[in-house]
Amino acid sequence: MNGAEALLRTLVGSGVDVCFANPGTSELQFVAALDRVPAMRAVLTLFEGVATGAADGYARIAGRPAATLLHLGPGLANGWANLHNARRARVPLVNVVGDHATYHQRFDTPLQSDLWGLARSASAWQRSSTRPEDVGADAAEAVAASYGPPGSIATLVVPADVSWGSGAAPAAPRPLAPVPMVPPETIESVAEVFCSGERVVLLVGGAALREHGLEAAARIAHATGAKLLGETFPAVHARGGGLPDVEKLGYYAETAMDQLSGTRHLVLAGARAPASFFAYPDKPSDLVGEGTTLHELAGPAHDVPAALDALADMLGADAPAPRSPSIRPPRPSGRINAESMAAAVGYTMPDGAIVVDESVTSGLSVPAATAGGPRHDWLSLTGGSIGQGLPAATGAAVAAPERRVLCLEADGSAMYTIQALWSQAREGLDVTTVVLVNQAYAILQFELARVGTSGDGDRARAMLDLRHPTLDVVALARGMGVPAARAQDAGELVSLLERSYSADGPMLIEARST
């Protein structure tokens, strides 16, 4: 058996049976081995950033890693930005990168590059297999490493001669490292904080924003009067369906400081200490106020829901927290703007939807319009690197073929990895993409004022303006085989959303704000 086949068999044996791929010559052994390992599903992408972003979205929903298949240093580089988002989402991801044959590298041929430097900058674990005999064990270790805890990027570099060389064999799955429990004394000490009578904010993140953790956190807040906040950009936020609603910490420092104002104790459960997303002149980066004491109940690598359960038990917080009322916005009509778009989404939201939100400023009203809707999961842009939405929606749809994925984009954000639409069409994935076309990098128009510039000149404004030429995202979608339509008003947006939910396969809806 050659190295490529041993790799695929090891991955499948370890529970990794989906691979998002953009192969080149050095990865053709893996391509050929697909016919011998039918349990591995390979999803072709036209650009590597689609492959890595899809693996991120897949892992957020499936709870286990997908593999990628990337071509040498440039392929890894093209996938790097969405590996960054996946790293921030703390999902497991097995990143497979082909390399030149071991003996070929000394010739420094055109595609040779600092692949190892790239791998190190992108991954928590990286290895280059040196012999066919090692590939199986290396792959099994990569899968185990990807689980962490916390979940992380494991990059396995496979030289071409290791792929085609014989003498390889699949390796058995490696045991996963246990997820550490928070020690009882930490839970006791945090419990005292909640009993102090002073103002407490419980900031939850990571797994604490999934159903189980969220229920426990809400019970604690309800029983103690503490304020419950969620981290700004969680990997997965369970919402709707009567789950407790949780206010998110604001993106802008001013908002977050208002939310945290007067906090005596800030308890972190799977979330990081609040800091401004960007720095601004004469504004603080550290959002933990001077009079606030930080306490960490559980770090991102801990079993956060178990820690919340234990804390709730200790506090006697067993009364159910208030539920979000089940309420949808009324059917909107008239012009399309951020509010009517949000109402259209909330009015039509299907049960069990997965929302992938990369709409930046355009989607700001959607969370409020959907909190009272049916149960859904909300996936955020965890690492701030634009170009994650369409790929993550693709991967989420592969992970959950029985659920509808709703991807919220703006025209600026959609263009980074627009090639994802082709893979959605190819795989017939149930993804509805709504692109709110505002013809601008609108967030940068806001930020331009905030960074304290005098940048109101024509040339500066032109750099944030997408009007010349206007992007026709309907044409772009159709060009990649995705049915698409333009909503002229909010009523039409409702109809198109309903149509997309009732049909199989992807659809893109352009909503032009007027």
Next chain:
Amino acid sequence: MNGAEALLRTLVGSGVDVCFANPGTSELQFVAALDRVPAMRAVLTLFEGVATGAADGYARIAGRPAATLLHLGPGLANGWANLHNARRARVPLVNVVGDHATYHQRFDTPLQSDLWGLARSASAWQRSSTRPEDVGADAAEAVAASYGPPGSIATLVVPADVSWGSGAAPAAPRPLAPVPMVPPETIESVAEVFCSGERVVLLVGGAALREHGLEAAARIAHATGAKLLGETFPAVHARGGGLPDVEKLGYYAETAMDQLSGTRHLVLAGARAPASFFAYPDKPSDLVGEGTTLHELAGPAHDVPAALDALADMLGADAPAPRSPSIRPPRPSGRINAESMAAAVGYTMPDGAIVVDESVTSGLSVPAATAGGPRHDWLSLTGGSIGQGLPAATGAAVAAPERRVLCLEADGSAMYTIQALWSQAREGLDVTTVVLVNQAYAILQFELARVGTSGDGDRARAMLDLRHPTLDVVALARGMGVPAARAQDAGELVSLLERSYSADGPMLIEARST
């Protein structure tokens, strides 16, 4: 003056007055400063790989660096693949990357990443400015460093507080390092090789494939009977217009070994020793035969044309070399295939064109069909990283607004950085893009057999197949504001090429092979 303005003024003062940009919040100070430094032309791109590839194409034609403007680690990562191609083209390029404010980095906020590791893996020179007072000098040094020799990537990282901080001032241009001359004794020793009476191959690359070097190399070959070969993927190859034609070293090892067969002396002038692009089982990577002695007349960092002049003088090679006959292929008709597409390009080629070739297998016949055409420059995919063509065409058109750029693509290759079309429309650039739609990663179909796999199963073949769904590149172009049309046969392809050459601005022509 703030750091951003000092940076822009220093760049302009050092001769860098074009910037290909995809800014974010941390780069908004530069955006704002554009209104105060009108000599800097900023070209907006929708994806960072377009910005870096455009800077590569610009430098190949302008002979001086453009700047980029990229957003933090993910922006640099998205631009990395085309920086790799630019590095292999040995062009000067000043890569400007914004970073979080210096004091902000310890908070490890979402967009924080291993930016420095990325910068090191992408650049020959890298620096992070730490104070506004330093930005001017750092920028001047970046420009000088980018010139090498040889030309290379200089990455300047500018934290946001260094951009907005005051006390900065522009710096004067730094003197450029002289391009080293080849010592006379080397030229003498190589001259003896040519006088040995044994079989000599002169392999030229880099600047030796531009007009002056090519003339000298051809005179040497003509006078001595040596065989003249050009490197496989040169940055710029001057062709047509009666220039000496030069056979290129083949991409496939078998082809190259045939071309080099029986060589007693292989003389390198600005080219690297021949090696196979990829490794293959049971085939050599090193293409220098056992009985061949290597001689280096000039390395890529030398003044290669001057070395060739000196060698020609020493050999008395002053008789003009034979010219390529001025001959165009006849007007093609009938079905579109690689041959009729090449004939259509050759039949219509405008004088002074810049050809950017990323057509991979689809364009294999075009060089022969254009060698006898009018004077043109041919830009190759130097680093093998697909996604360079459309961006490089964009940058070349910015560098030479009086010339027509002809970009040759296939459907697979065009999709990596298709966003470049929008920048072409926005800037009204005279770029004609021909996309030969073969609905496959055709090169990988060839390579699959060559890597010795048994990969003829349906699942392997599906991974190299772009038919499901078919890409409609006409729709994609129109969606980004570029006029586009589909050629149904070779005659129509001729008409559309002629139409594009007679109109201002970009046009895309889809040629579907049948």
